[in-house]
Amino acid sequence: MATKTVIEAVRDAMHEEMSRDQNVLIMGEDIAERGGVFLATDGFIDDFGSARVIDTPLAESSIVGIALGAAVNGLRPIAEIEFADFVWPAMNQIVGEASKVRYGTAGKKYAPMVVRMPYGGGVRGGLYHSQSIDVVFAHQPGLQVVAPATPYDAKGLLKSAIRSNDPVIFLEHKRTYRLVRGEVPDQEYTLPIGVADVKREGSDLTVVAYGLMVHYCLEAANMVAESDGIDAEIVDLRTLSPLDRETILKSVRKTSKALVVQEDSLSYGIGAEVAASIATGAFEDLDAPVARLAGPDLPEMPFSPALEAEYMLSPEKIAAAIRDLAAY
């Protein structure tokens, strides 16, 4: 076992898959000589050459659309969007095109491609380097949306994403890149897409989260355990679509209370889908209405520190929500 950061795990996953399969290539902005703005592809240009590590023009729609064509014609491209905030010009190629290749050809063609993007806030990124874009993709059938929280999950899931025969939107919370460290096995492994993970076992209530919020929830769980003796179970979704409803329901049937935490704004979010799934699948087990804690319904988080902190969730805010639910 070695201790790695999330960005190291992402880099290792891609490096291993590119070494293992000649058909894997990566394309995006500043990924070759620069090694990516977060250094996710540091050194790749030397190891794999410019044919497989392609610096693209600043043109997101074609980054995704060209990757899609290459995928259908036999390659396994990884398209890197430099920041998730820049993905909007590529929405048509992702939602309008990539999601429909298999369906629209009745299974004759398929697009084994990954679109990776750093997302999320709490990094003084302002309106255009903080966005949570998760729910827009999770809403679209035909896409798989993966949002890991730990180095171990990031590596195992990214390797599976690259090997998947359907498009994967791979969301990397940029605040976790260097903040979060964890053990990663030395030997090769993959993790299945579509399977959630219980990150902390508990008996009093269930907290469902993903990405950076998993870590904030774990901190909050430790706080309320110490201060109030509340024993929270933390379910890390890991994959947003397809959603692992079974793992969520199993936990809620045990604890009878559920809080869903999302950094993204509240309305029409992942939390709404999780809450509806719990209401449908575990209504009779519930001792309280399903609670949601989310970012406010505003276009994006502001730049200045106190304003950003007001928008952004924190372990303290989550702990307060846990206490409220436990007291219900």
Add this chain to the structure above:
Amino acid sequence: MSIEETISRRTGSGKNDLSVPPLTEDDLLEMYRTMVLSRTLDERVWLLNRQGKAAIVASAQGHEGAQVGAVKASDPSRDHYLIYYRELCTMMALGVTPTEMLLGFLAKEGEPMSSARQFPLHGSMDRVDIVSFSNVVATQLPHAVGFALADQMRGIDAVTIAYFGDGAASMGDTHESMNFAGIHKLPVVFFCENNRYAISVPLSKQMAIDSVADRAEGYGMPGVTVDGMDPVAVYEAMYLAIANARNGGGPTLVEARVERFYPHTSDDDHTRYRSADDIETMTQRDPIEIMEQLLVSRDLLGEARKEQIWDSATRIVNEATQAAEDAPLPQPTGDNDIYKHLYADSNGN
């Protein structure tokens, strides 16, 4: 400057390497038969539309010469055809049968491209690599560039033809695709069928220049404009562009100037935006008549043979119509379960 000179000057390839093999008598007759079959089928589809049987038609009439010429210049055994919706004659030239086409227009069981999930001419074919994922114009251009990138990376000598209209030329994907293909000298030919109208918007309101091909300079690739009503002229231009791409010379933008004889689709009425003069003059040149004149001038076509070819096309289309009308509509069970083919199955297929 000739087309040969334009392509060889821009790419640095020797002009002698880019000679065009002349079309044989059999080639010319085959192209004519294909155009006649396409025109006959196209007419039939409009009839089926007016009878309420075909939900929508985007006619290829007026484009047949460009389409048959472009296919003739390519190699269906290895090339990729990223078409858009106005490519009926391209499909015919690539060997898709009238029955298969009509199964698409009538949305019937057995439709080969998308199992009748999509509009006609959308999806993909197995026998030859025809791909048309989308109804949204220009989306296929980056896909075509990706196809070419994958071939170039693996040393495969296939060429990808990206078909699009003048309307699609305005989309950002068109710019991004040509730019990338120019940078990497990819084996792709951008084939613009410019019929001067994006539904109702005339060319003068789509671009400040006269020719889509003029943009090629800005992408570092040759751009040529050709009379799209002349199948042989299109064949020659496309042959040069495809041969150059196959030889590593990179992309070319070929603009075929064509006419759209019918409204945009069966849901459109072009008398609302085209003048009576325009409508009358546009049909004065017909690619099928231009081909007939060529065949007659070379003693390959007389009245009897012409009649035989048209009669044969009518008979084939009659039989195809019967077969397609007799075919059942797909029901949402079994192979036609609408939940199938969303993701790969557990075997990855």
